[in-house]
Every structure is written in structure tokens, then in C-alpha cells.
Amino acid sequence: MTKPRFAVSPVAQRDYRVLGGTRPSDANAAARAALASAHKLRQPDAVHVTPRKDGWAVKLEGRDRPAVVKPTKAQAVEVARQTARAQGARLIEHGTDGKIVKNTKPVTGQK
Numbered sequence: 001m002t003k004p005r006f007a008v009s010p011v012a013q014r015d016y017r018v019l020g021g022t023r024p025s026d027a028n029a030a031a032r033a034a035l036a037s038a039h040k041l042r043q044p045d046a047v048h049v050t051p052r053k054d055g056w057a058v059k060l061e062g063r064d065r066p067a068v069v070k071p072t073k074a075q076a077v078e079v080a081r082q083t084a085r086a087q088g089a090r091l092i093e094h095g096t097d098g099k100i101v102k103n104t105k106p107v108t109g110q111k
Contacts, residue, residue, distance in 0.1 A: 046090040047080045049073065051098065058083065 046061040056076035057066035060083070067083065070076040077093060084091040084106065091104040 046092050047084040047087070048092045048094060049076045049080045050094045051096050061089070 048059045048061065050057050050059055052069060055069050055071045056073045058068045058070070058076050058080045059066045068079055070079060080091055088106045090106055092100055093102040095101045
């Protein structure tokens with residue numbers, strides 16, 4: 001008799017069977033909805049200030065669209081600084097060429 005290379009716990013076997021097609025109805029949809037909800041609540045790791053054709057964008061990391069677009073970099077940095085402070089995130093400023101110019105540690109608390 002050969003010894004198995006690894007042992008699978010009964011709980012893992014049950015989970016595998018559930019995912020294999022004998023899962024309770026709507027279990028997969030409920031799990032996906034919970035995961036999507038958790039992703040929405042997740043705080044960003046950084047707030048970026050990036051150049052655009054029409055000004056400067058304040059973008060939260062992991063998001064496709066900018067949160068705000070301002071005409072000057074100074075205005076965008078101020079908005080980004082407030083957002084980063086509120087969320088405990090890093091503030092990353094980009095230059096006109098798109099390269100990172102300044103990377104600021106998270107600062108929490110009031111001004």
C-alpha cells in the first residue's frame with residue numbers, strides 16, 4: 001500500500017465537493033457579493049497625483065478613474081493630501097513626464 005503524498009482534511013474535502021457542483025443554491029453568488037463588498041470598503045494604499053491633458057488628476061490606487069481633476073498641480077496635491085490623511089494612505093506625486101517625484105508616508109490626524 002502506498003502512502004499518499006499529502007492528506008486532505010475532511011473540511012477541505014467537503015469544500016471541494018461543494019465547489020464541484022453539489023453546492024447549495026446561491027452560495028457562489030453570495031460569496032462573490034461579499035467579496036465585492038469587501039473590495040469596495042478596502043482603503044487604498046496610496047493616492048496619486050498624475051498629469052492629464054486637462055490638468056492634474058487625483059487617483060486612488062487600484063481605481064481606473066480619477067477621484068478629481070484640478071487645473072493646477074498645487075490644487076490637486078492639496079486635495080490628495082486631505083484624502084491621503086483621511087484614509088491613512090501614502091501620497092505619491094508624479095511629474096509632467098509621469099515619473100514619481102515625491103513619495104510621502106501616511107500621516108494620520110489633524111493638520
